[in-house]
Amino acid sequence: xxxxxxxxxxxxxxxxxxxxxxxxxxxxxxxxxxxxxxxxxxxxxxxxxxxxxxxxxxxxxxxxxxxxxxxxxxxxxxxxxxxxxxxxxxxxxxxxxxxxxxxxxxxxxxxxxxxxxxxxxxxxxxxxxxxxxxxxxxxxxxxxxxxxxxxxxxxxxxxxxxxxxxxxxxxxxxxxxxxxxxxxxxxxxxxxxxxxxxxxxxxxxxxxxxxxxxxxxxxxxxxxxxxxxxxxxxxxxxxxxxxxxxxxxxxxxxxxxxxxxxxxxxxxxxxxxxxxxxxxxxxxxxxxxxxxxxxxxxxxxxxxxxxxxxxxxxxxxxxxxxxxxxxxxxxxxxxxxxxxxxx
Amino acid sequence: xxxxxxxxxxxxxxxxxxxxxxxxxxxxxxxxxxxxxxxxxxxxxxxxxxxxxxxxxxxxxxxxxxxxxxxxxxxxxxxxxxxxxxxxxxxxxxxxxxxxxxxxxxxxxxxxxxxxxxxxxxxxxxxxxxxxxxxxxxxxxxxxxxxxxxxxxxxxxxxxxxxxxxxxxxxxxxxxxxxxxxxxxxxxxxxxxxxxxxxxxxxxxxxxxxxxxxxxxxxxxxxxxxxxxxxxxxxxxxxxxxxxxxxxxxxxxxxxxxxxxxxxxxxxxxxxxxxxxxxxxxxxxxxxxxxxxxxxxxxxxxxxxxxxxxxxxxxxxxxxxxxxxxxxxxxxxxxxxxxxxxx
DNA sequence: ATGAAAGCGCTAACAC
DNA sequence: GTGTTAGCGCTTTCAT
Numbered sequence: 001x002x003x004x005x006x007x008x009x010x011x012x013x014x015x016x017x018x019x020x021x022x023x024x025x026x027x028x029x030x031x032x033x034x035x036x037x038x039x040x041x042x043x044x045x046x047x048x049x050x051x052x053x054x055x056x057x058x059x060x061x062x063x064x065x066x067x068x069x070x071x072x073x074x075x076x077x078x079x080x081x082x083x084x085x086x087x088x089x090x091x092x093x094x095x096x097x098x099x100x101x102x103x104x105x106x107x108x109x110x111x112x113x114x115x116x117x118x119x120x121x122x123x124x125x126x127x128x129x130x131x132x133x134x135x136x137x138x139x140x141x142x143x144x145x146x147x148x149x150x151x152x153x154x155x156x157x158x159x160x161x162x163x164x165x166x167x168x169x170x171x172x173x174x175x176x177x178x179x180x181x182x183x184x185x186x187x188x189x190x191x192x193x194x195x196x197x198x199x200x201x202x203x204x205x206x207x208x209x210x211x212x213x214x215x216x217x218x219x220x221x222x223x224x225x226x227x228x229x230x231x232x233x234x235x236x237x238x239x240x241x242x243x244x245x246x247x248x249x250x251x252x253x254x255x256x257x258x259x260x261x262x263x264x265x266x267x268x269x270x271x272x273x274x275x276x277x278x279x280x281x282x283x284x285x286x287x288x289x290x291x292x293x294x295x296x297x298x299x300x301x302x303x304x305x306x307x308x309x310x311x312x313x314x315x316x317x318x319x320x321x322x323x324x325x326x327x328x329x330x331x332x333x334x335x336x337x338x339x340x341x342x343x
Numbered sequence: 344x345x346x347x348x349x350x351x352x353x354x355x356x357x358x359x360x361x362x363x364x365x366x367x368x369x370x371x372x373x374x375x376x377x378x379x380x381x382x383x384x385x386x387x388x389x390x391x392x393x394x395x396x397x398x399x400x401x402x403x404x405x406x407x408x409x410x411x412x413x414x415x416x417x418x419x420x421x422x423x424x425x426x427x428x429x430x431x432x433x434x435x436x437x438x439x440x441x442x443x444x445x446x447x448x449x450x451x452x453x454x455x456x457x458x459x460x461x462x463x464x465x466x467x468x469x470x471x472x473x474x475x476x477x478x479x480x481x482x483x484x485x486x487x488x489x490x491x492x493x494x495x496x497x498x499x500x501x502x503x504x505x506x507x508x509x510x511x512x513x514x515x516x517x518x519x520x521x522x523x524x525x526x527x528x529x530x531x532x533x534x535x536x537x538x539x540x541x542x543x544x545x546x547x548x549x550x551x552x553x554x555x556x557x558x559x560x561x562x563x564x565x566x567x568x569x570x571x572x573x574x575x576x577x578x579x580x581x582x583x584x585x586x587x588x589x590x591x592x593x594x595x596x597x598x599x600x601x602x603x604x605x606x607x608x609x610x611x612x613x614x615x616x617x618x619x620x621x622x623x624x625x626x627x628x629x630x631x632x633x634x635x636x637x638x639x640x641x642x643x644x645x646x647x648x649x650x651x652x653x654x655x656x657x658x659x660x661x662x663x664x665x666x667x668x669x670x671x672x673x674x675x676x677x678x679x680x681x682x683x684x685x686x
Numbered sequence: 687a688t689g690a691a692a693g694c695g696c697t698a699a700c701a702c
Numbered sequence: 703g704t705g706t707t708a709g710c711g712c713t714t715t716c717a718t
Contacts, residue, residue, distance in 0.1 A: 008465065008487075008488065010695060010696085011695065011696065012695085020704085021704065021705050021706085022695090022696085022697095022705090023697080023704075023705060023706080024703085024704060024705075026696070026697065027697095027703095027704090030697090032697095033703080033704095034703055034704090035703070035704080036703060036704090039703080039704080051482055051483065051486045053459060053462045053463050053483065053487075054463050054695095054696085055463065055465060055694095055695055055696070056463040056464050056465075056696095057400055057403045057404045057409065057464065057465055057694090057695080057696085058404055058694070058695030058696035058697085058710090059695080059696055059697070060400045060696090060710090061400045061401055061404050061694090061695080061696070061697090061709095061710050061711070061712085062695075062696040062697040062698075062709080062710055063696080063697055063698075063710085064697095064698095064710065065697095066400065076419065076425045076428065077425065077429075082419045082420065082425070085419065086420075089446070098460070100443055101444065103432070116396060117441070119396045120396050120397050120398065120399040121399050121400065122351065122398060122399075122400055139394055140394065140396065143394050144351075144396075145350075145351065227630045227631055228631075229630060229631030229632065230630050230631035231631075232631070233631050259631045262631070262632065262633055265633075266633060287570045287572060287573050288570055288571075288572030288573035288574075288575070288576050288602045288605070289572065289605065290605055290608075290609060353711060353712085354711065354712065355711080363688085364688065364689050364690085365689090365711090365712085366688070366689060366690080366713085367687085367688060367689075369712070369713065370687095370688090373713090375713095376687085376688095377687055377688090378687070378688085379687060379688090382687080382688085397711095397712085398710095398711055398712070399712095400710085400711080400712085401694090401710070401711030401712035401713085402711080402712050402713070403694090403712090404693095404694050404695065404696085404710090404711080404712070404713090405693080405694055405711075405712040405713040405714075406694085406712080406713055406714080407694065407713090408713095
């Protein structure tokens with residue numbers, strides 16, 4: 001057992017232990033430039049026996065390079081952002097870049113604070129959810145001089161690049177499918193979140209599609225907090241009791257949709273004959289339910305991948321195109337709860 | 344529109360714009376020391392109009408202080424670690440400390456790499472899952488000279504502090520409850536993960552409890568990858584077909600348990616009369632299912648909170664006790680799928 | 687209440 | 703292939 005040093009080890013310690021200059025030690029540790037095998041081995045040995053861990057703070061300051069990518073998302077609690085993260089990691093794992101995540105809980109002022117905090121670490125790029133930000137946040141992003149990718153949503157103007165789906169189009173597509181299936185009395189169940197712009201846009205597209213067919217939302221329910229499964233069940237019970245002639249329920253996410261589906265199955269509703277249901281997101285978790293809920297895949301994995309690729313291209317190989325815009329098209333899944341289009 | 348500077352702004356820019364020395368600007372921006380209100384206002388104005396974002400890299404190097412806490416966990420894909428994260432954030436939100444997470448995917452060598460990477464940013468503390476690490480990882484932790492909290496599991500020796508539950512005891516408790524309820528032919532369904540030490544320890548405790556009552560595992564099934572809900576369903580079908588006289592199924596997590604529960608309900612099994620089921624974790628998501636699965640809460644929120652408190656105490660208020668050990672006791676939930684103890 | 691000097695641990699750029 | 707010098711942008715310490 002060697003004596004414990006309270007002061008963390010520095011390059012100088014390795015330099016002294018190996019009898020090689022600090023500069024050469026630095027080169028070895030970063031695999032940079034030409035170093036003779038003999039010197040390299042001496043340095044590696046010394047570093048290992050000492051247990052040296054480089055100080056990236058100092059390295060970053062000296063090199064003006066930080067291999068961090070700031071990822072700013074609303075939450076981790078439903079499965080959607082974790083899946084985006086997987087796409088991001090999948091790409092960044094093949095690069096020296098590392099994602100660092102910050103959560104906003106759907107609050108603009110928190111997003112601003114998190115962004116400020118992250119930018120103060122001078123990351124190589126920023127990936128953040130949504131196109132709606134405070135003026136200050138947009139100003140910071142524009143001034144940061146690093147690639148910025150806004151993800152999830154493409155209904156609006158990005159600061160720099162954007163990758164996502166059109167939630168307005170997604171809502172419209174589902175609305176059209178419901179109309180085509182012949183449902184007439186459509187109820188909507190969603191979250192009470194004025195700041196969830198993507199849910200709002202889906203709702204707008206959805207009502208628009210219904211309106212084109214001369215339909216209006218027959219009834220609606222909103223919730224906040226609590227277990228989504230339980231809330232879905234409760235809201236479904238409420239809306240079906242209040243408006244018994246409803247023949248379709250559109251849920252703003254699959255989790256409340258699943259709760260509603262359980263309720264309807266227990267009550268013995270004829271699905272999708274007399275009552276249809278649909279959610280949004282294509283949550284993998286839910287495969288394996290007794291009945292497959294109609295839904296729409298939000299392309300989360302691909303969004304994460306593409307966003308990371310854009311950042312990586314700029315941060316590493318100089319820079320690719322500026323202000324790239326990628327709009328993915330979500331697939332609709334009819335499952336067992338939405339009739340296919342009627343003749 | 345002011346002209347875009349590619350070079351990020353520095354303290355010097357704010358100093359020049361406000362006509363105040365860099366030192367005083369620095370003091371204002373950190374609310375340190377005495378600065379006259381007039382000067383303070385001048386500086387704040389200048390910083391805001393310029394859009395200055397401090398460089399924490401430089402700040403950290405100069406002050407030898409980094410308000411980051413490294414959190415190293417296996418995965419984000421089931422709900423357990425996100426919930427631990429919530430506990431951690433809840434506590435750290437009231438401090439200047441910020442969590443930074445790294446994922447290991449249950450691979451020791453990846454844990455070692457992630458740890459090395461994180462330590463190179465010189466965080467104020469480390470929280471990591473489990474007590475099993477590579478020798479190199481343990482050496483790094485011991486040498487880092489910062490508080491280290493190993494979480495989730497308390498069946499073993501920590502490097503420094505530990506907070507968790509005894510998974511061996513948890514398995515034993517569930518085994519005893521099953522025995523007390525009078526079930527005799529018990530099947531086990533779990534993940535094929537030799538490196539999930541906590542699942543292994545639960546299994547050990549479980550079989551021990553059965554053995555004490557003269558029982559052995561009647562049959563078992565393991566899975567890897569795929570949707571847990573689907574796998575739970577498939578494994579349950581397989582085990583019940585192969586060993587029809589089974590009267591209890593113990594699942595290593597609630598998600599596969601839920602899949603199994605669906606299968607059994609569809610097939611019309613008499614639950615919990617002729618067939619009992621239990622999972623592990625108390626996943627909130629699952630409240631709202633048609634039937635409540637027996638389970639055990641792993642105290643995830645409390646683990647996160649307590650771990651963060653230990654780090655905060657050391658990093659901020661000098662240091663608290665060294666090597667603190669906190670063992671939480673998980674609650675058992677009988678739900679609708681496990682009979683209460685038989686007379 | 688404010689400023690000047692020194693240096694945190696590393697790397698870029700240039701010698702040799 | 704290796705070493706030297708000069709900072710990176712802040713904060714610490716000490717002076718005023």
